[in-house]
Amino acid sequence: MGREFVEIFDEWVHTYDDSVSGKDAEYADVFDKYDEILQTVADRAIGPVVEFGVGTGNLTRKLLARGLQVAGIEPNKAMREATAEKLEQATVTDGDFLKFEVPFAPRAFVSSYAFHHLTDAEKGEAFKQYGQMLTTGGKVVFADTIFVTEEAKQEVIAFEKTRGHDNLVEDLQREYYTTIPVMKELIEAAGFTVEFTQLNRYAWLIDATKN
Numbered sequence: 001m002g003r004e005f006v007e008i009f010d011e012w013v014h015t016y017d018d019s020v021s022g023k024d025a026e027y028a029d030v031f032d033k034y035d036e037i038l039q040t041v042a043d044r045a046i047g048p049v050v051e052f053g054v055g056t057g058n059l060t061r062k063l064l065a066r067g068l069q070v071a072g073i074e075p076n077k078a079m080r081e082a083t084a085e086k087l088e089q090a091t092v093t094d095g096d097f098l099k100f101e102v103p104f105a106p107r108a109f110v111s112s113y114a115f116h117h118l119t120d121a122e123k124g125e126a127f128k129q130y131g132q133m134l135t136t137g138g139k140v141v142f143a144d145t146i147f148v149t150e151e152a153k154q155e156v157i158a159f160e161k162t163r164g165h166d167n168l169v170e171d172l173q174r175e176y177y178t179t180i181p182v183m184k185e186l187i188e189a190a191g192f193t194v195e196f197t198q199l200n201r202y203a204w205l206i207d208a209t210k211n
Contacts, residue, residue: 044141
């Protein structure tokens with residue numbers, strides 16, 4: 001359920017905001033147009049909304065700015081504390097994409113740069129759960145790194161190796177980055193209609209609507 005990656009963020013919490021703002025050249029392409037990407041997710045959300053993988057609260061801030069009721073879910077304690085310091089009005093509790101508790105019936109689930117912590121089987125299980133919780137027209141809006149094909153993924157990994165981006169290559173090989181065809185099949189099987197929009201070289205918007 002992605003919990004195997006929780007401890008990584010004990011270290012990354014201190015540099016995360018610098019990385020997403022472009023100060024880390026190795027991850028510059030991954031987080032290109034980061035603020036714009038988060039705003040796109042926030043603009044498509046409907047409330048009340050559950051946000052998974054809150055991190056340091058950057059998407060949370062945009063959701064709250066829209067006046068939405070937000071329940072934040074974050075498995076890493078250091079990240080929860082970082083969000084609490086940044087956003088006093090934020091409500092963030094321990095949980096993950098599959099195990100969480102919220103104080104309302106959600107109309108949307110959102111996330112940014114986190115769904116790849118689940119295996120494909122877990123991704124499918126997650127969407128089935130969201131489909132059971134949402135009424136018709138409910139939304140799941142995720143921004144995450146995915147690839148058009150497995151071959152395209154391997155080409156990107158090979159390219160990043162030539163650039164000496166060893167940390168990024170390790171991430172791409174260790175975590176569960178999937179492909180659009182696989183993601184589409186999983187989402188539609190859970191009773192959603194889905195659209196994919198490329199946001200930068202790595203990130204895609206996954207905009208799913210409950211049928």
